[in-house]
Amino acid sequence: MVSEQLVDLSRLQFAATALYHFLFVPLTIGMVWILVIMESVYVMTGKQLYKDMTRFWGKLFGINFALGVTTGITLEFQFGTNWAYYSHYVGNIFGAPLAIEGMMAFFLESTMIGLFFFGWDRLSRQQHLVVTILMALGSNLSALWILIANGWMQNPVGAEFSYETMRMELTDFWAVLFNHDAQAKFVHTVSAGYVTGAMFVLSISSWYLLKKRDVEFAKRSFGVAAAFGFASVCSVIVLGDESGYSVGEAQQTKMAALEAMWETEPAPASFNVIALPNEAEMKNDFAIHIPWVMGIIGTRSLDKQIPGIKEIKAKNRERILTGIQAVTALNALRASPNDEAARKKFEEHKADLGFGLLLKKYVADVRDATPEMIEKAVNDTVPRVAPMFWSFRVMVGLGMLMLLLFSACLWHSVKGTFANKPWLLKWALFSLPMPWIACEVGWFVAEYGRQPWTIYGVLPTHLSVSTLSVESLYGSLAGFVVFYTVLLIVEMFLMIKFAKQGPGSLGTGRYANEAHH
Amino acid sequence: MLDYTTLKLIWWLLIGVLLVGFAIMDGHDMGVGTLLPFVGKDDTERRVVINTVGPHWDGNQVWFVTAGGALFAAWPLVYATAFSGFYWAMLAVLWALFFRPVGFDYRSKIHNDTWRRTWDWCLFIGGFVPPLIFGVAFGNLFLGVPFSFDSFLVSTYSGSFWALLNPFALLVGVVSSAMITFHGAIYLVHRTQGEVQRRSLRAAAFFGGLMMLAFAAAGVWLWTGIPGYVIQSAVDTGGLPNPLAKTVVREAGAWFANYERYPATMALPVMGFVGVLLAQVLARTGRTMAAFWSSSLAIIGVIGTAGAALFPFIMPSSLDPKSSLTVWDSVSSQVTLSIMFWVSLLFMPLIIAYTSWAYRVMGGKVTSAYVRENSHSAY
Numbered sequence: 028m029v030s031e032q033l034v035d036l037s038r039l040q041f042a043a044t045a046l047y048h049f050l051f052v053p054l055t056i057g058m059v060w061i062l063v064i065m066e067s068v069y070v071m072t073g074k075q076l077y078k079d080m081t082r083f084w085g086k087l088f089g090i091n092f093a094l095g096v097t098t099g100i101t102l103e104f105q106f107g108t109n110w111a112y113y114s115h116y117v118g119n120i121f122g123a124p125l126a127i128e129g130m131m132a133f134f135l136e137s138t139m140i141g142l143f144f145f146g147w148d149r150l151s152r153q154q155h156l157v158v159t160i161l162m163a164l165g166s167n168l169s170a171l172w173i174l175i176a177n178g179w180m181q182n183p184v185g186a187e188f189s190y191e192t193m194r195m196e197l198t199d200f201w202a203v204l205f206n207h208d209a210q211a212k213f214v215h216t217v218s219a220g221y222v223t224g225a226m227f228v229l230s231i232s233s234w235y236l237l238k239k240r241d242v243e244f245a246k247r248s249f250g251v252a253a254a255f256g257f258a259s260v261c262s263v264i265v266l267g268d269e270s271g272y273s274v275g276e277a278q279q280t281k282m283a284a285l286e287a288m289w290e291t292e293p294a295p296a297s298f299n300v301i302a303l304p305n306e307a308e309m310k311n312d313f314a315i316h317i318p319w320v321m322g323i324i325g326t327r328s329l330d331k332q333i334p335g336i337k338e339i340k341a342k343n344r345e346r347i348l349t350g351i352q353a354v355t356a357l358n359a360l361r362a363s364p365n366d367e368a369a370r371k372k373f374e375e376h377k378a379d380l381g382f383g384l385l386l387k388k389y390v391a392d393v394r395d396a397t398p399e400m401i402e403k404a405v406n407d408t409v410p411r412v413a414p415m416f417w418s419f420r421v422m423v424g425l426g427m428l429m430l431l432l433f434s435a436c437l438w439h440s441v442k443g444t445f446a447n448k449p450w451l452l453k454w455a456l457f458s459l460p461m462p463w464i465a466c467e468v469g470w471f472v473a474e475y476g477r478q479p480w481t482i483y484g485v486l487p488t489h490l491s492v493s494t495l496s497v498e499s500l501y502g503s504l505a506g507f508v509v510f511y512t513v514l515l516i517v518e519m520f521l522m523i524k525f526a527k528q529g530p531g532s533l534g535t536g537r538y539a540n541e542a543h544h
Numbered sequence: 545m546l547d548y549t550t551l552k553l554i555w556w557l558l559i560g561v562l563l564v565g566f567a568i569m570d571g572h573d574m575g576v577g578t579l580l581p582f583v584g585k586d587d588t589e590r591r592v593v594i595n596t597v598g599p600h601w602d603g604n605q606v607w608f609v610t611a612g613g614a615l616f617a618a619w620p621l622v623y624a625t626a627f628s629g630f631y632w633a634m635l636a637v638l639w640a641l642f643f644r645p646v647g648f649d650y651r652s653k654i655h656n657d658t659w660r661r662t663w664d665w666c667l668f669i670g671g672f673v674p675p676l677i678f679g680v681a682f683g684n685l686f687l688g689v690p691f692s693f694d695s696f697l698v699s700t701y702s703g704s705f706w707a708l709l710n711p712f713a714l715l716v717g718v719v720s721s722a723m724i725t726f727h728g729a730i731y732l733v734h735r736t737q738g739e740v741q742r743r744s745l746r747a748a749a750f751f752g753g754l755m756m757l758a759f760a761a762a763g764v765w766l767w768t769g770i771p772g773y774v775i776q777s778a779v780d781t782g783g784l785p786n787p788l789a790k791t792v793v794r795e796a797g798a799w800f801a802n803y804e805r806y807p808a809t810m811a812l813p814v815m816g817f818v819g820v821l822l823a824q825v826l827a828r829t830g831r832t833m834a835a836f837w838s839s840s841l842a843i844i845g846v847i848g849t850a851g852a853a854l855f856p857f858i859m860p861s862s863l864d865p866k867s868s869l870t871v872w873d874s875v876s877s878q879v880t881l882s883i884m885f886w887v888s889l890l891f892m893p894l895i896i897a898y899t900s901w902a903y904r905v906m907g908g909k910v911t912s913a914y915v916r917e918n919s920h921s922a923y
Binding site for chain 2 (some may be wrong): 104
């Protein structure tokens with residue numbers, strides 16, 4: 028049996044490296060469109076200032092992009108190195124969007140970024156703009172494919188288990204592509220990236236304005252960021268709500284956990300604004316709720332019920348019991364593939380195979396599972412409530428704060444008064460970390476909320492790992508910590524240096540803090 | 545839909561194409577990275593060297609990323625078993641690759657000799673280590689890898705990292721490393737002039753010679769000292785993939801069986817040698833573009849030689865030979881292979897088209913004058 032320590036370390040390594048990668052990705056996805064907007068204005072008006080804006084923000088974009096590339100490869104490696112059984116079990120479906128991502132998105136993005144930086148003197152204005160647009164398309168398409176893959180982990184449609192090959196196999200590719208969870212996740216995640224890009228440009232421009240230097244450059248940049256950011260933050264919130272409205276079971280479990288909804292309430296359910304969840308007694312020690320709101324968000328109706336945690340667990344207990352039958356039949360089938368009785372029994376129960384596999388965390392042969400083990404497995408099926416509840420509220424709270432900020436910025440940007448409003452500029456400056464925190468917390472809600480599964484209802488996390496030694500995991504984790512810390516220091520050093528220097532770093536002779544030749 | 549056997553064969557070829565694409569495209573900028581500290585003596589020369597691949601290294605690296613993704617989608621068991629089994633080797637490759645994006649992008653952003661020299665050696669590591677380890681890994685495929693599957697197809701690997709570093713595998717590592725460095729040298733001859741070009745020509749002579757020597761030696765060693773693997777049971781090539789359903793034995797000389805059966809495959813090793821020799825001649829007579837293609841031909845020859853010898857094996861198991869992974873039994877389902885085939889057919893020509901365009905736009909010699917004039921935007 029796989030040791031729990033190995034599973035925990037593998038999860039920790041994946042979480043750490045994915046969260047780290049996700050520090051750089053949202054900025055790339057969002058900023059690339061800001062570059063497109065700036066360069067489009069340059070091509071349409073011929074104003075040098077907009078070309079300088081594209082090049083300067085492009086420089087900061089490049090510093091961030093380098094680490095995005097560096098840390099992205101880690102994730103592709105890690106499915107194979109640390110999640111070997113997962114890779115075998117679902118590679119048939121999950122591998123396809125990853126490979127398509129490479130062919131359709133990464134090639135485009137990475138080829139065009141070279142021309143973006145080096146092609147200014149070799150391409151016509153229009154050609155260069157096309158290059159920038161293709162780079163933006165490439166980076167956003169990569170988000171699409173990886174979220175199609177991730178959406179399938181949340182809601183595994185269009186696939187079926189085959190006992191002959193001992194893995195999930197693709198039955199309907201279109202179902203995987205047009206999976207509701209994938210589509211909702213895609214728009215929500217890229218919009219969050221757009222907000223991140225906008226906040227980055229907004230905050231740094233505000234700083235120049237507070238310092239009263241490169242004022243014209245900073246004002247134009249601020250204006251672009253305010254408008255783009257406002258549109259994006261609206262889209263994040265509306266589309267985040269769209270992710271909430273989902274029929275999938277994984278989504279229902281997550282929702283019950285992040286709402287600390289222990290009981291199934293009569294429709295439409297109320298929404299807990301604040302609560303103190305008590306995991307042991309399965310109740311909230313304290314709660315403030317608003318009637319109806321949850322029911323409307325979750326079901327888009329007044330009469331459909333949302334299942335509470337207790338109801339979900341009761342259902343899952345049944346599924347685990349049938350799952351034992353499925354695993355037992357599968358064992359028999361693997362030993363003798365022509366066993367007709369076993370095949371019949373397996374076909375009958377195979378929908379609950381994944382639930383039976385949950386018991387493998389506690390016992391090698393699931394037939395030997397004791398009632399205590401079954402009880403533990405049932406409790407595993409819903410993630411811990413408090414971390415879900417609070418992280419979700421942090422994410423939503425930050426989203427609301429950013430909506431307020433971008434509304435104020437857009438308002439004063441339209442009126443043309445923002446440059447002499449130090450309170451607004453300071454507010455924008457100090458809001459810089461917000462989108463990153465929201466993005467990281469959002470990742471946590473989505474991925475921690477899917478536990479104990481890697482593929483919801485299909486493959487438990489503890490079965491997904493590679494059979495490595497715990498020492499190997501400690502070693503690799505230590506290596507990642509060292510590399511990533513050094514890389515972050517170097518990146519931050521360069522980012523701060525060039526952000527401080529400002530457009531003078533282009534060496535054009537038109538700005539403060541000119542670079543030395 | 546194409547029949548399953550054909551699809552399995554197509555995907556063996558396609559993975560080969562992606563590996564060759566990786567070796568030709570990412571290979572030349574890895575070779576450039578390896579040579580950087582040696583063919584560039586001062587900062588300007590080194591910037592010349594770096595800027596020959598500056599606009600392209602990122603796109604080239606995607607050959608690697610895509611090959612990984614395709615392996616995941618088309619041969620999930622190979623991806624899972626190789627990456628987890630070769631855990632430390634893969635991490636070494638990964639960590640070496642870390643140095644490339646930051647090395648290229650950050651090096652020339654700061655005017656400081658120590659900073660720049662440090663990044664130059666980082667770029668060296670990023671160029672030198674991956675091809676070496678891939679070669680060593682390939683060498684180990686011929687020897688067999690110690691893994692086995694249980695009835696749920698959970699793989700267990702029982703070797704250590706150090707066991708991978710055996711003499712034969714290291715020799716194959718030299719073949720791979722020398723081939724990629726040679727390729728990078730030829731590319732530098734094509735894109736530079738003056739001193740840097742002269743040094744690159746010398747490097748090409750050395751690494752081309754080394755590669756041919758090591759390639760020949762590895763062939764002789766394989767012929768005389770390393771038994772191959774043979775599937776003994778009948779193979780249902782179109783059947784559902786199940787790696788445990790066959791029997792496999794080791795047999796002296798078996799890695800040469802395909803060359804006896806299909807003598808046309810002998811063209812592959814010949815291509816390896818002729819490609820290198822021809823590239824040398826062409827580079828010396830100033831036909832540098834042709835030299836690059838000729839060196840690419842050598843790469844196709846060398847990788848093809850290994851692939852043809854191993855076929856239908858991908859990753860034989862020394863621990864439990866019946867667990868060996870082959871072209872027939874470690875693949876994805878027919879549906880997935882079929883979809884991915886059509887997707888590749890659609891995108892590969894597009895990728896090749898815009899990559900060629902990017903090279904055309906950025907073409908010509910990179911000179912010291914170019915680096916000086918663009919000191920704020922060039923690498």
